[in-house]
Amino acid sequence: MTAPPSTASRTNSTWHRWRCTCCSATSKPSGSSRAHLPATGPPITARHCAPTPTPTTAVGGGHGTLLATILAAHPRVRGHLIDLEPTATEAVGTFVAHRVRDRVRVSAQSFFDPLPAGAQAYLLCDILHDWDDEHAHRILARCVEALGPGGRVLVVEPVGGRRANTEFDLAMLVIFAGRERRVEEFRALAAAHGLVLDAVVDLTDQRCLLEFRAADT
Numbered sequence: 687m688t689a690p691p692s693t694a695s696r697t698n699s700t701w702h703r704w705r706c707t708c709c710s711a712t713s714k715p716s717g718s719s720r721a722h723l724p725a726t727g728p729p730i731t732a733r734h735c736a737p738t739p740t741p742t743t744a745v746g747g748g749h750g751t752l753l754a755t756i757l758a759a760h761p762r763v764r765g766h767l768i769d770l771e772p773t774a775t776e777a778v779g780t781f782v783a784h785r786v787r788d789r790v791r792v793s794a795q796s797f798f799d800p801l802p803a804g805a806q807a808y809l810l811c812d813i814l815h816d817w818d819d820e821h822a823h824r825i826l827a828r829c830v831e832a833l834g835p836g837g838r839v840l841v842v843e844p845v846g847g848r849r850a851n852t853e854f855d856l857a858m859l860v861i862f863a864g865r866e867r868r869v870e871e872f873r874a875l876a877a878a879h880g881l882v883l884d885a886v887v888d889l890t891d892q893r894c895l896l897e898f899r900a901a902d903t
């Protein structure tokens with residue numbers, strides 16, 4: 687796996703040059719309704735690419751843009767998208783459009799219920815900031831109880847004081863009673879579930895990747 691580029695050189699085009707040892711190719715998705723997502727997919731799995739029988743599970747994966755980008759960039763990775771209906775069914779079209787449908791499962795269920803167990807990574811992109819601490823704890827608890835050996839919880843979202851803006855933070859507070867948490871707040875939130883924060887990576891102007899692993903692994 688190649689080393690991540692320096693923060694200064696992390697442009698979107700740089701992200702697409704990331705390579706890992708098990709996947710030789712990367713590819714660009716055909717388009718996205720959420721501009722930050724295509725730029726975040728390849729580096730996430732360039733760091734966590736594991737072409738094992740266990741998938742990367744996008745928890746609250748929305749219409750699947752990020753997961754489709756990950757799968758397109760890493761041909762040996764498999765995915766599992768979890769979301770409510772009708773979003774889950776709508777996500778199928780995204781995977782078809784990205785030609786990765788054969789490597790992804792889609793499940794319509796709540797992330798407050800038990801998640802499919804044993805995945806390599808549980809990916810929470812723009813999820814926790816929608817929720818107050820009580821609900822964020824419940825979501826993390828579901829990820830941790832499902833986590834396979836050596837697995838990771840990957841959080842992608844704006845991080846207060848680092849990759850977030852005040853307008854977005856206020857919107858999260860007013861609309862969802864959530865907020866853009868700071869690194870130390872994420873660390874404390876996750877520690878309550880036995881998770882250790884291994885790394886914080888600036889992905890784009892408004893998103894960071896926070897990598898958590900179980901403390902006993």
Ligand SMILES: C[S@@+](CC[C@H](N)C(=O)[O-])C[C@H]1O[C@@H](n2cnc3c(N)ncnc32)[C@H](O)[C@@H]1O
Pocket residue numbers: 720723745746747748749750751752768769770773795796797798810811812813816
């Ligand atoms: C802000 S969107 C993020 C979507 C996706 N992760 C992304 O970054 O594009 C939040 C997602 O959480 C989903 N969601 C909300 N409540 C949920 C629940 N209880 N169980 C599963 N998904 C839920 C919504 O349907 C929506 O797709």
